[in-house]
Amino acid sequence: MKRVVITGMGVLSPAGNDLKSFWANIVNGRSNAADITRFNAENFKTHFAAEIKDFNPADHLDRNEIKRSDLYTQYALIAAREAIEDSGFELDKMSPFDVGVVLGSAQGGFETFEQQVREYAANGFMPHFNPFFIPKTLINMAAGIISIKYGFMGVNFSAVSACASSNTAIMDALNYIRWGKAKIIITGGADAPISEASIGGYNALKALSTRNQSPETASRPFDVERDGFVMGEGAGVLVFEEYEHAVARGAHIYAEIAGAAMTSDAYHITATHPEGKGAIQGMKLALQDGGLNADDVTYVNAHATSTSVGDLSEATAINAVFGNNKDLSVSATKSMTGHLLGAAGAVESIIAIKTITDGIIPPTINTHTIDPAVPDNLHIVIKDAINKKVNASLSNTFGFGGHNGIAVFKKV
Known part of the structure; x- marks a missing residue:
C-alpha cells in the first residue's frame, strides 16, 4: 500500500489560534480554563470552560461564510486554511479529484440548533426558521464547505464517533490514500460545544469538573483529586499526502502516519x-x-x-x-x-x-x-x-x- 505523510498542520484552540502559538503554550504548560464568557453560567454546576481567546470570525472569514456556517465549521475553515497554506500544494498542478476532505466532529452545529430552537420558542412557536438552519447544523458541513471553498473534488465526508471522531477521520484518510483513491486528504476535526445545552447536558451526566473556585487547575488527569473534564472547543486539521507525491513536489514532511485502528x-x-x-x-x-x-x-x-x-x-x-x-x-x-x-x-x-x-x-x-x-x-x-x-x-x-x-x- 501507499505510504502516507503529513505535509501541513493547522490549529485553532484554547491554547493558541495557530500552530506556532499553540505549540509554545503546550510546551510551556499553560492552563487555558477560565470562567465562561459565551453565556451566563452562574446557574450551572460548572461555570468554566476552555474557550478560544481573542477570536473574531470576521478577522478570518467573509460575511457570507459566517452567515452560512455554524461556529464549528468556522473553526474548521480557519484551521484548514493554515494547514493548506503550510502544506503548499498547488491544486492547479494536479487533478481536483485527487484531493479529498475527511473531517470528524462529535456534535456538529449544536450551537446553531440550540439558538434556533430558543428563537422558535421565544417567537411563540411560530415556524420562522433561518434558511441556513439545516445546513449549519449538519455534521458533514465543515467537510463540504472546505471542499467547495478550495475546489477539492475527491472523497468527501465526515466521521462521527463521539470523542474518537478525529482519529476515525484520520484512519479513513490514511486508508483512502493507501488504497490509491486520493493523493492528498485534508483531515482532522472540529467542535464548538461550549453552549448552555451542552454544558448543562454534560453536567447532568456528572462528567464535568465543578472546581469553580479554581478553573485553571480543574483538569488534572490521573490525579487522585480529579473530578471531571473541562469542556474545550476548536479545530485541528492535517494535510495527509501520498509519500511519493510529497517527495516529487519537494514538500516539507513532518512525519509519517504509520498506522491506525x-x-x-x-x-x-x-x-x-x-x-x-x-x-x-x-x-x-x-x-x-x-x-x-x-x-x-x-x-x-x-x-x-x-x-x-x-x-x-x-x-x-x-x-x-x-x-x-x-x-x-x-x-x-x-x-x-x-x-x-x-x-x-x-x-x-x-x-x-x-x-x-x-x-x-x-x-x-x-x-x-x-x-x-x-x-x-x-x-x-x-x-x-x-x-x-x-x-x-x-x-x-x-x-x-x-x-x-x-x-x-x-x-x-
Missing part, C-alpha cells in the same frame, strides 16, 4: 471498559497496522480526560501494551486545552507529531499526586516538558458509545 468496548454508553479491553486491542492493532512494536513507541498522548473511571481504564490499557517499554513517556494535554470532543484527536495528533519533529514531550499540568491505582511503572510526564528523542508516537481517543480510535506516527 478502531475497536469498540461494547460495554456502556458513556463509560470506558474498566479493564481497558477495547483500548488494549485498539493500540495493538494500530501498532500492527504501522509495522511497529510496542518498544518502538517513545510517546503516548493519552486521551485522559480527568474522569475517575476513564483515566484508570486507559492507564491500565497503556500499561498492558507498553508495560515492558522502559523508554515510554505519557502525557495528558487536555490538562491544558480542555476536552475538544470531536476535535481532540486531531489536536492531540498534532502534538504527537510535534514531539517527533521537535524532540519535546509536553507535560501533564495540575497533576500533583498520581492516583495510586495507576500502574507504578507508567512514566507520566507532569509539571514540566522534557527533552527527548521521539521516533514514534501514539494518540489515543475514546468516545461515548465505546468507540476507541488510535493513530500512530513515526519519523520519516
Whole structure:
C-alpha cells in the first residue's frame, strides 16, 4: 500500500489560534480554563470552560461564510486554511479529484440548533426558521464547505464517533490514500460545544469538573483529586499526502502516519471498559497496522480526560501494551486545552507529531499526586516538558458509545 505523510498542520484552540502559538503554550504548560464568557453560567454546576481567546470570525472569514456556517465549521475553515497554506500544494498542478476532505466532529452545529430552537420558542412557536438552519447544523458541513471553498473534488465526508471522531477521520484518510483513491486528504476535526445545552447536558451526566473556585487547575488527569473534564472547543486539521507525491513536489514532511485502528468496548454508553479491553486491542492493532512494536513507541498522548473511571481504564490499557517499554513517556494535554470532543484527536495528533519533529514531550499540568491505582511503572510526564528523542508516537481517543480510535506516527 501507499505510504502516507503529513505535509501541513493547522490549529485553532484554547491554547493558541495557530500552530506556532499553540505549540509554545503546550510546551510551556499553560492552563487555558477560565470562567465562561459565551453565556451566563452562574446557574450551572460548572461555570468554566476552555474557550478560544481573542477570536473574531470576521478577522478570518467573509460575511457570507459566517452567515452560512455554524461556529464549528468556522473553526474548521480557519484551521484548514493554515494547514493548506503550510502544506503548499498547488491544486492547479494536479487533478481536483485527487484531493479529498475527511473531517470528524462529535456534535456538529449544536450551537446553531440550540439558538434556533430558543428563537422558535421565544417567537411563540411560530415556524420562522433561518434558511441556513439545516445546513449549519449538519455534521458533514465543515467537510463540504472546505471542499467547495478550495475546489477539492475527491472523497468527501465526515466521521462521527463521539470523542474518537478525529482519529476515525484520520484512519479513513490514511486508508483512502493507501488504497490509491486520493493523493492528498485534508483531515482532522472540529467542535464548538461550549453552549448552555451542552454544558448543562454534560453536567447532568456528572462528567464535568465543578472546581469553580479554581478553573485553571480543574483538569488534572490521573490525579487522585480529579473530578471531571473541562469542556474545550476548536479545530485541528492535517494535510495527509501520498509519500511519493510529497517527495516529487519537494514538500516539507513532518512525519509519517504509520498506522491506525478502531475497536469498540461494547460495554456502556458513556463509560470506558474498566479493564481497558477495547483500548488494549485498539493500540495493538494500530501498532500492527504501522509495522511497529510496542518498544518502538517513545510517546503516548493519552486521551485522559480527568474522569475517575476513564483515566484508570486507559492507564491500565497503556500499561498492558507498553508495560515492558522502559523508554515510554505519557502525557495528558487536555490538562491544558480542555476536552475538544470531536476535535481532540486531531489536536492531540498534532502534538504527537510535534514531539517527533521537535524532540519535546509536553507535560501533564495540575497533576500533583498520581492516583495510586495507576500502574507504578507508567512514566507520566507532569509539571514540566522534557527533552527527548521521539521516533514514534501514539494518540489515543475514546468516545461515548465505546468507540476507541488510535493513530500512530513515526519519523520519516
